Amino acid sequence: MRIAVLSDVHANLAALRCVLDDADRRRALDAVWSLGDFVGYGPQPNEVLALLRAYELKAVSGNHDLAAVGAIDTDDFNPAAAAASRWGAETLTDESVAFLSGLEPILRDRQTGVVGCHGSLRSPAWEYVLSEEAALAQFDLMDVPWSFVGHTHIPLVIEERAEGDLRARHLSDGNSVRLGNHRLILNPGGVGQPRDGDPRASYAILDTDAATVEFHRVPYPIAETQALMQAAGLPESLIRRLERGT
Numbered sequence: 567m568r569i570a571v572l573s574d575v576h577a578n579l580a581a582l583r584c585v586l587d588d589a590d591r592r593r594a595l596d597a598v599w600s601l602g603d604f605v606g607y608g609p610q611p612n613e614v615l616a617l618l619r620a621y622e623l624k625a626v627s628g629n630h631d632l633a634a635v636g637a638i639d640t641d642d643f644n645p646a647a648a649a650a651s652r653w654g655a656e657t658l659t660d661e662s663v664a665f666l667s668g669l670e671p672i673l674r675d676r677q678t679g680v681v682g683c684h685g686s687l688r689s690p691a692w693e694y695v696l697s698e699e700a701a702l703a704q705f706d707l708m709d710v711p712w713s714f715v716g717h718t719h720i721p722l723v724i725e726e727r728a729e730g731d732l733r734a735r736h737l738s739d740g741n742s743v744r745l746g747n748h749r750l751i752l753n754p755g756g757v758g759q760p761r762d763g764d765p766r767a768s769y770a771i772l773d774t775d776a777a778t779v780e781f782h783r784v785p786y787p788i789a790e791t792q793a794l795m796q797a798a799g800l801p802e803s804l805i806r807r808l809e810r811g812t
């Protein structure tokens with residue numbers, strides 16, 4: 567099986583389309599896994615949900631998904647994110663609200679032995695797995711060798727060389743990670759709002775036969791998404807960050 571692993575699509579349909587086309591060319595659409603934040607920031611939440619639901623989809627909820635359906639409040643969001651979240655909540659169809667409300671916080675796939683969540687296993691909606699302490703806590707809670715996380719919008723692998731001995735590596739286009747003896751935390755980066763300085767959409771492919779995870783970057787028409795954000799009256803700071811990849 568070749569599975570496209572996506573996270574943080576953030577209502578950016580142009581980016582999602584290009585990622586799915588790229589995954590199709592690489593024969594990686596046996597299933598699609600989404601690590602949450604379907605909505606928030608971007609201009610096309612309903613279109614993103616409709617497109618993803620056409621695939622064999624496994625998904626978890628992210629903080630922006632929960633905020634959009636009123637399951638958490640936006641007190642901890644910065645003002646621009648909170649404004650975009652309010653706009654998204656007003657824009658969602660009943661069908662989209664029902665789908666987002668039904669998402670679980672943690673995804674388990676018995677066949678591959680992989681667990682996935684948006685933030686971390688101990689705080690699925692909120693925690694960024696970036697510090698050593700957060701990574702150690704994540705490994706502690708893993709009852710399978712590999713976990714996927716999102717939320718940071720930064721493609722990253724953290725390898726447990728030995729107990730308490732961790733190595734983190736940022737990943738760029740074309741990098742591949744072998745699923746070997748060491749336990750791993752893998753982050754595919756963000757589809758709809760990359761934050762590692764590379765504005766191209768980021769995603770990963772889990773190849774269960776080859777036992778690898780490939781990381782890919784895909785150019786997309788950023789100006790198209792920006793024009794829709796402008797028309798929707800979304801905050802300027804959110805529009806501009808897309809072209810910087812920050």
Ligand code: ZN
Nearest residue numbers: 574603628717
């Ligand atoms: Zn996000």
